Amino acid sequence: MAVQEEFNNILTIAVKEFNEYIKSKRFIMIGILYTVMALAILGITIMSLNYERSIGALSGFQPSQVLGTMDLLNIILVLLAVIITADTISGERKDRTIYQLLSKPVERSTVIMGKFFGCLGVVSFFYAAGSIIAYVLTAVAAGMVPSGTDVLNAVLVIVFMVILFAVYVALGILISTVTKNPLISILGGIIAWVALFFSDTIGTVIGSLSMAGQNMIMLGDTFSQYPIYAKLLIWIDPISHDIVSPLLSGTAYKSGLPLWGNVVILLAFTGILLLIANELFSWQDI
């Protein structure tokens, strides 16, 4: 009974969060930005399609190429995920709505989970809507009907992206719990995003230098030859666990881990971040 109540409360908070966000000015601004970027990606894909058509290589073209190209947007989209989420709790504190919310029979963990799913819904909505529209438009432009496998891969890509976004949304929730000022929360989110990005970059540089120092030949799967600390620096960045390209084109996973390993790591990241956020929030005075 209590579990059912908690589930209902999480759903209530998530739905409110989602509905409130998609009506907000911030959503419209971010939506416009994302749509412009997505249209640019779509344009590039259709240009590529026309090029392949002009050289008579259209048979090699797949509508799912647009998803692979849209993968370039991930680094921006995960930043948006952190920005969207980073003031959810601190904003409630600033607006004093937290007093209304926590005077109702809800656990603080319920608030955290409700906010998490609501914000994840918003980010996933951006991505899924953009991807599906781009995929359909590309298929129509190419005049190709995707096969069952193509559609399954496209669905897997979207599901996997939701798992990737979940890490950043959880990170935003944690930052929002730690800080009390929404502006600082958002700045903190941007700093965390930059730190993760550079962690990956630094890990790659260290790995490459290490191999060069040992006069190792950098061919094929170089990642497996990186020292463990370089690998750890790379693995810390959730984007290093991105599987879109391998799934669509069969290339190697950047993280050097199999599909299930990447998924487990991303889910673990999300779980740990939410656990810390929940512990902090439960322990804090309002």
Next chain:
Amino acid sequence: MNAIETHGLTRNYGNLVAVKDLNLTVKPGIVYGFLGPNGAGKSTTINMLMGFIKPTAGTASIMGFDIKAQHREIRKITGYLPERPAFYDDLSGKGNLEFFGKLVGVEDLDGRIEELLGTVGLEGRGNDRVGTYSHGMRQRLGIAVALLGKPKLLILDEPTTGLDPQGSHDIREVIKKLKGENVTIFLSSHILHEVQDISDVVGIVKKGQLIVERPIEEFLRSTEGNMAVIEIAAPKFEDSQLELVKKIKGVGGVTRNNGFIDVMVDNPALAEDINITLVGAGCRVRGIREKMPTLEDAFLKVTAEGNVEG
């Protein structure tokens, strides 16, 4: 079982003692006026009761539920109006009520929302965005949110601040009606005449300590040395007439006061004897009434003295 009970409740912020060894008892079904100067620890006490902050020491219970371990049970039976209630401005009044109503688990939510909008005088404005509401309308919506779950205990932090006279009157009427329905009301307010009008018991905190907790009439009398004051109006009082009044057994003193006389008595029933004496001495008495000291007078007196009740 008491509605609220605290034992040695204490909250420190570093070296600052916000609430010290607070022992409150709020019996069920009463209106408890919780008073104190700014910074006395009222909000800290309420925040501890609501589980927003944790006590440094001591225990407290609401309707028998421990405030540290049983938040959920407490919030199911408690309605709370924060000072300066805040809402989700992009949602309508109904939208806010619907959201909080779902969290409270209200059955027939639509019906309850319509009923409450009528109770607080917001009918016709329920579909408007809360962002367009005036302060008074937000305060009314806050009362409606607090009442959503038909609470057994209502904790109201400055419920009429910023309301116009009609709004304040309406809210007082709601509180009186709830009292009639056996809802316990814990009322923190700076508007002392309002507290005097609706409270049964008054608790006063100063510097984090409870200095008074008594039934309100008893408290008001206690500040006059347990004497009642009879105010008498007449066109003219002769000194000889006042001397006769002073000789009545139970009269503690007589003072002139802007054309009236105030007679201190140990029993308000002496008003009849005083009237007979004055009329017998040729005084044309126009009116006679027991003059209660105001809560404001009594509050100022005890907070200036700051004597802690043992």
